[in-house]
Amino acid sequence: MSVDFQSSLFDTATTPEVARIERRALSSGAWVDVARNWLADADDVFATLVRDVPWRAERRAMYDRVVDVPRLVYTYMIGEELPHPRLTTARDELTARYRPELGEPFRTAGCCFYRDGRDSVAWHGDTIGRGSTDDTMVAIVSLGDPRRLHLRPRDPERREEAFAVEMGHGDLVVMGGSCQRTWEHAVPKVASAGPRISVQFRPLNVF
Template sequence: MRRTLPSTGRVLARAPRVRYRVAVITNTCSFVGSDASPLGLFGCGAPAIARPAGAIERVALSATSWVDHCPGWLGGSDELFERLLDRSRWQQFRRTMYGRRVDDPRLTAWFGPGEDRPDEVLEEAASVLGAHYGVAFGRLALNLYRDGSDGVAWHADRIGRSAPEPVIAIVALGAPRPFVIRPRGGGPTRRFSTGFGDLLVMGGRCQQEFEHAVPKLAHAAPRISVMFREIDDRPPGDLVQVVPGSRLRTSSSPSSTVAIRPSSWAS
């Protein structure tokens, strides 16, 4: 399914799943594999936690920093992607970077304590992950990467300045994108492919010792990253535009065109 963006020429297309020759057919959908994980099947159906805590694998980055990774942790990721796309109040900010004012190359949505989440499965996910890691995930952040020209440059999250060992959990929905991590100051880069409900968690002194990024790509389908956080650690910036979820679709049809970036926005 392809969704053309108005006047910008950008197309929002459903994340492709055709990668393998062996077709899998279920009562809810059919697909032919996934380049991210053999668990791509769990993108179909109703959103729900699909894998137990014991399936989470830890990667030691150093003696004091680690990343946990679990492909297909959240089932029904395709449906959840659609719900979050429609129900979230998407925002774009302009910030100062390297002496220049630039617009964030992505859209974001934030939910603080006491605010209703755009889907109840996110409340369950925050509770399950919080119990597993001993953390109160009181805040939820969403990043929408519309295509390959959206991304996040190398950085470490600001919470690392105030918390010695913060835990940040990320569930990736939609098309797989590289999530890369390297030591601060440079060094070998570790690459994780995340999408279709994959879970990635950064912990220990990861925010002090390492930096991470979601690089821009020549071609990429849409992706939403769901981030569970302890505090609101957004960098300062000026709000450029707000797009309620109700304005994203141009008709009531679930397969209709999606207007992610109105023509009045800067490219």
């Protein structure tokens, strides 16, 4: 598979050990961490994922019909080798940094390929499995064209708290605390965008 993505002229990403992570506290015990240019060798990781991940298209029932999921997906489960060594390092660094809060390692890596602005993900929380009852974390590494991650409280009366984080090439976003239970997130369609890959690191039994 080939894509038209303008890689960076210089790979300016720093290493996970020194990247600056900024936390935003949200309501109901949720929080979001953001680190810019977090993943080193982001250009090479992006190209490798496009080429080597066994991307698949999914279909799902919606109301009275079956529709295409508007992105390509693949999940690396426990024990599966990740497609690039930088992702293995990233997962280990995330575990080292967040295990004191999370209490366990990151174990799986879900990959989503947004081919253009028509690909998206609707409002949701990762509440299949333990995320429906327990505080947990989802760490997202974004590669490729920038897209905005929108977040809003599940409570309709608190929707004025909604905001968005632009995820750039090599950026890290971590959603923690009660975020999956008390907030929702989405990547909406846009008029124009280049290809983007999202890698979501999760603990055991969080989907």
